[in-house]
Amino acid sequence: AIEARLRGEVEREARAIARDVNARLSEREDALAVLARSPALRDYVRGEGTQPTVAAASSNQSQPGRSAATPVNISAESPSQSRPDGNIPKDVQGEIRAFIQSGQKYYLAVTCLDSEKRPLFRAESSKSANGAQVHFQTRDFLSESRRLDERVWSIGEQTPLRSGITLGNFGSIVRYTIPVFTEEKSAAARRGALIVELKLDALLIDAVNSVADLPQTQASEAQSSPRLAVVVLDRAGTAVYHSNDALRYQPVMTGMSPSFKPLMDAMNEGQSGWRFYESSGGDDWLAAYQPLAPLELSILVAGDYSAAVRPLSWPGWLSIGLIALIGTATVVMLSLFLRRMAQSIKRVTEGAVAIAGGRMDERIEARSSDETRLLAESFNAMSDRLKEQIALKAESKQFESFIRLSAMLTHDLKNSITALTLIVSNMEQKFHNEDFRADAMQSLRDATSQLGSIVARLSEPVRSLSGEFKRPRPVDLVPVIRRALGRTAEPAAAMHEIDIQLPSQLVAVADDERIEKVFENLALNAIEAMGATRGKLIVSAGAAEEGFVFFSVSDTGPGMTEEFQRTKLFHPFATTKQKGVGLGLYTCREFIHALGGRVEVESKRGSGTCFRIVLPSGTITEAGGKNSRAK
CATH class of the missing domain: 3.30.450.20 (PAS domain)
Incomplete structure (x- = not known):
């Protein structure tokens, strides 16, 4: 951590100092470019670069035989002969002085050259009792002061040119050269030049001190x-x-x-x-x-x-040791705590699994100091409430079974009473008919037999509710249907047209008692649906697709709506009759499905209804070993 912090600090300081140095150099270069564009300086350089020197003119006049127009070569090494003192315009002096004083700490000197590369003046910064002063020199120039970047005479832009760093009496010096154009800027334009010597030491010191704590x-x-x-x-x-x-x-x-x-x-x-x-x-x-x-x-x-x-001496290492010891103790205590917690959670989980598996008497042990005590007590309370709910549900289920048994028996009793009512009503009109009396007596015997069966079912409610009946066997359905017709349809023949279309034999694998009740229920429903209005009851039977037989009961009653057929038909306690229980069709369908058959219905409001029962066909073995099959 110490290494990372120190590394980040020194990298940050290095970047900051580098940015500060670049910013200070850019500021000095911008100021130099502004000075080089000064109109006063440009006019001065232009004028001085086109005038003959005073020494040349006096030399021509003093030498016999030489005309005034003859040029005189003036050595650059003798500048004292080329420029008189005090011929620098005051506005130029003011601008140079202001430039140097704006960066008094950084500027060492400014040298100005004309277009002939001759020095015009050199301005140096100096200190005196009166403060910082700028001294102008117009003669006796040292060759070192005229060192410049030769590119200044060929570039087409007024850009400062930076030369290498030199070490002088004033420390490290950076020398800048910039052209002073006397006409429109271009690579071939006439120009003078400014040479500015910058004290690098002062700039670096200021940059470092402004950033680092040094x-x-x-x-x-x-x-x-x-x-x-x-x-x-x-x-x-x-x-x-x-x-x-x-x-x-x-x-x-x-x-x-x-x-x-x-x-x-x-x-x-x-x-x-x-x-x-x-x-x-x-x-x-x-x-x-x-x-x-x-x-x-x-x-x-x-x-x-x-x-x-270094502060991490023995006290520091002692602190680290103590921290490590405390950390180790904390880890050990936490490990023990987590292990204890895991054991408690495991115990609660095992108890919960046992309860979920049906062991309602399972109790989860809850210790007084156990962190999972509340969870264990919650599971125990949940188990107790669950046992209570199961007991209540069992009682409710028994009560529902009793209600269901009562409804089923009530339905069967209603059907038997309806059949007896039909017989009695016909006896008043046809009792003198001997054949009718014989049929009526048989119907009465069958009705009383059914009532006896109902009483027997009351005596054995478990068998009645569980749906246990005789094992299905091949049964000829024609006699079964005719017996049911005798109790239901034939007594109603005076009021409705009865059309019976039965084959001589129709064998199915079924329970004859249940099938008789199914047909009786369908026939009574059809008669009740037609009510007091004369209608037609059609009973038919025969072979269906391969391996199946059918019988159907059709009426011309009011029929059922599509909504009723889709949402309520075959549902328990759903009926269209004002005094119906709503269990007949539900019981019929459940029984037929148990035999491997199906119930088909076709009904339309105002056009009557047809129920079609389809059952697996069977074979009846006759005496002599011959088989009789449904046809």
Whole structure:
């Protein structure tokens, strides 16, 4: 963590200083470009560059035989003969003075050349008792002051040209050259030039001090070092700037351990990065470096890693040990707690699984100190309530079964009473008919037999509710249907037309008692549907598709709506009759489905209804081993 924090700090400082240096250079270059475009300076350079010198004119007049127009070569090494003192216009002087004073700390001198590359003046910054002064020189120019970038005479833009860094009496100097065009800017235009010498040391010091917390020291590195160190190297490995003044302008390897050499090589190649190195005092330093591209320099910001970790002495290590011990104890306690919690959850889970499996008497042990006690008690309470609900449901189911049995018996009893009513009503009219009396007596015997069956079913409610009946066997349906017709349809023959279409034999695999009740229910429903209005009852039977036989009951009653057929037909307690129970068709369908058959219905409101029962066909073995099959 300390390494990451220190690395981030030195990288951030290096980037900030590089940005500040570039910003300060750009500001100085912009000011120089503004000065070069000054109209007063351009007029001055234009005028001085086209006038003959005073020394040349006096020389022509003093030499016999030489005309005034004959040019005289004036050596650039003798400027004192070319320009009189005090011939610089005041407005030019004012602009040059203002330019230098705007950057008093940075500007060393400004030299102006005319279009013939001859120096016009040199303005230098100096300090006196009266403060900062600007001194103008118009003669006795040193050759060093006229050094410039020769590209200035051929470029077509008014752009400052930066020359290499030189080391002089005032420290590191950066020299700028910029053209002063005396006509429209172009590569071939006439021009003068300005040479500005910039004190790089002052600029770097201000840039570093504005960003980094670097107290300046005159001591060697072995003495009390600053918290951070900043070094600016040129490509030769010389410290152009060093936060330790004693090492400034020296080869950077002076007083440094060999571990700094790879870092210096990377800086000379213009690379960026970070790495550790060992100081001459044996301390570890972490340095971040990156190029200062405009100046072909590289900047390095280093932090004392050893000093950063020094507070972690034995008190620090003791603190770390205590923290580690506390952390270990916490982990152990947490592990024990989680293990205990896991055991409790496991116990609750096993109890819940047992309850879900139907073991309602299972109790989950809840300890007083158990964190899952509330959960266990909740499961136990839920189990108790669930047992109560199951008991209530069982009682409710028994009551529902009783109601269902009562409804079924009531339905069968109603059918028997209806059949007896029909017989009695016909006996008043046809009792004198001997054949009728015989049929009536048989119908009465059948009706009383049915009533006896109802009483028997009341005596055995379990058998009645479970639907247990005789095992299905091949049965001839024709006698069964005729017996039911005798009790239901034939007594109603005086009121309705009865059309019976039965074959001589029709064998199906069924329970004759149940089939008789199904047909009786369908026939009575048809007669009741036609009511007091004379209608027609059609009973037919025969072979259906292969392996099946059918019988059907049709009436000309009012029929059923599509809505009733779709939503209520065959549902228990659903009926269209005012006094019906609504169990007949439901019971019929359940029984027929149990035999492997099906119930088909066709009805339309106002056109009557037809119920068609389809059953598996069967074979009756006759005496002699012959088989009789439904035809």
